[in-house]
Amino acid sequence: MNTIKTIGLEHIYPDGTHALSGVDFEANQGEKIAVLGPNGSGKTTLFYHFNGLVKPTAGEIRVFGENITRNNIDDIRKRIGLVFQESDNQLIAPTVFEDIAFGPKNLGLGQEEIRDRVRDVLHRFNIEPLAQKNPANLSTGQKKRVAIAGVVVMEPEVIVLDEPTSGMDARGAADTFEILDELNNDGKTIILSTHDPNLAASWADRLYLLNKGKVFRSGAPKHIFADEKLVADAGMIHPVIMQTFREFRARGISKGEIPLNVLDFLESVDAKIINIRCAIAGCDLSAGDEVCLEMKEGMLVAGRDGEGLRGSVVFDGRKGEDIAVRDVRGDLWQLAGSITIIRVPGIIEGGSRSVETGKVWEILEKNKNCKTGAMGTSAKVLLGKLGIRTDFEFDVAQSGILAALRGFNVSIFASGGMAERVMEKVKERKIRYSVIEL
Ligand SMILES: Nc1ncnc2c1ncn2[C@@H]1O[C@H](COP(=O)(O)OP(=O)(O)OP(=O)(O)O)[C@@H](O)[C@H]1O
Ligand SMILES: [Mg+2]
Structure with missing residues (x-):
């Protein structure tokens, strides 16, 4: 089902700037979409249309099958949350807590529910210590987190983020993407703009390349990045992993489809021909x-x-x-270690609070020589509470599989639905694994 669809969307600003010229865009429910394009290509303008901040000069925008009108706009803004490129446009209340509570208050939720939701996102985004600060005094990356939290707290069906990780440090960006993945796992549609082709390639289901207000190309990252000329014409650079792959392929070491991540790249190396x-x-x-x-x-x-x-x-x-x-x-893969997936109840199942810590210590003791990672909010909270430092901070599923391929045994604590996701990935790569439910 389409959540957002534009047909021949045009936008001309009052000063005559043609910001969008005939844009056809669609986002299906549950998709992860990245919009890429040089400065001034129209990304922000397009996103403004998604929740009715501006009106089309020509063409059409349909949201959940309907055009945006005065009658449905409030409902649409509840269902589609937009995180602005400039956080200052979004943060208005005197404290971070009140700022994040602002949206839920407008939804007419009860005091208790508001408090619970705000606490939950403060925790999720690791910004609890900022709760009483004035948003105006926060650093750029902190403001971004608060702004994203302020949209996530409304629990919209579609989350649109305009350059969500600009100004964030690498850890903050990785955490943010993990939260977005977790939300997507719960069925939310995620649309974001970014200038980072590495990230777009490995994260998105589908990409839109914008150029001078037009859709230059759209499609799966694999198809877009397979076309070297297209990427150059769009003014983008290739992700490092793809550059490496091309050099390997030119030298007869790699084969097959363009890899989107390190694991795909490893599989592209033809093991049969390398017997040395x-x-x-x-x-x-x-x-x-x-x-x-x-x-x-x-x-x-x-x-x-x-x-x-x-x-x-x-x-x-x-x-x-x-x-x-x-x-x-x-086959080198036969030297791989095994992965233990420890499923931590997701937030809706009671989260880390519902876990018996004795059982966790037992598991940790039994797997003490394993490399450890935590994926998803409740798993991170659980290990944080126990003061356990993890070995993998970024892209935990992939890092865990890579470690297993280097012969390590690995434990991955994963929250709720994220556990199934890890399991699928591990199975795909034919790594031995077992699952423990907490
Ligand atoms: N309020 C406005 N009035 C006039 N022109 C505008 C206005 N806002 C944006 N523009 C112009 O519209 C075009 C598209 O801008 P937009 O902000 O959508 O680009 P963008 O792709 O988001 O760029 P960036 O990567 O820098 O964020 C640009 O040429 C810009 O100068
Ligand atoms: Mg922009």
């Missing part, structure tokens, strides 16, 4: 020695005994030196 590997000598070795390759501390180590892949040493090497092993038989 670099490894660290686990003991003194001589050319021609038959060795066994194993993962140790995340590195490939060649030793005389073991259960891993077998091959023969190309040149002499002392213990600890880099050597080469040829005629490697078997």
Whole structure:
């Protein structure tokens, strides 16, 4: 179902600037859409149309199947939340708490519900210490978080964010994207604009490239980025992972579709043609020695005994030196560690409060040599409360799988629906896994 659809949308500002010229855009329910385009290409203007802040000069905008009118605009603004590019346009109350409470108050919610919702998002966005501060005195990145929290708290069906992570540090940006993923997992449609092609490629289901007020191209990231000329013509740069892939492919090492993330890239490397590997000598070795390759501390180590892949040493090497092993038989993936997914109840299921901490300590003790990560709000809150530091901060599912591929055993604490998402990804990559429900 379309949540937002524009047909031939035109926008001319009073000074005559043609900001949008015949834009056809649509967002289906549950999609993650990124809009990319150079400065002045019309992203902000387009987003203003989504919740009726401006009127089309020509063309049409339909929201949930209807045109925007005076009668439905209030309802539309409840269902479509817009986070402005400039947070200062959005933050108005004297304290952060009151600012975030402003929307829910307008929805006519009861005192208690307002307080609970505000506390929940303060927590989710890790801005509890800012609750009593004046929004005007916050740093740029802090303001952005508060502005996003102020929209999320309204629980709109569609969340539109104009450059949501500009001004945020890397950790803040990663956290924000995880929250957006979690919201999307709950069925929300997410539309955002960004200047970061790396992020757009790995995050979005679909991209729109805007240029001079027109849709230059739209489609799945894989299709858009596969076209080198298109990306150049759109004034964008290629994500680093794709540049690397192209160089590998040109040298006959990689094959297949353009990778959107590190895991796809690893799969593009043709393991069958690489029967020679670099490894660290686990003991003194001589050319021609038959060795066994194993993962140790995340590195490939060649030793005389073991259960891993077998091959023969190309040149002499002392213990600890880099050597080469040829005629490697078997698949590196068989050296992967396993992943334990620990499902933490999501917020609607009672969150971390409903978890028996004794059971968590037991699991942590049993998996104490594992690398650990937490995904989703209640999982992060739970580990935070227990004072556990995690090994992965960014892109936890992918980082966990990568660690497993380097031979580590991994524990991933994941909230509610996020656990299923991790499970799917792990299965896709054929990593051994088990699930524990908390
Ligand atoms: N209020 C306005 N009055 C006149 N022209 C405007 C107004 N707002 C935007 N414009 C013009 O409309 C065009 C599109 O601007 P818009 O802000 O939508 O671009 P954008 O893609 O969001 O850019 P950025 O990446 O810099 O945020 C630009 O040429 C801009 O100068
Ligand atoms: Mg803009």
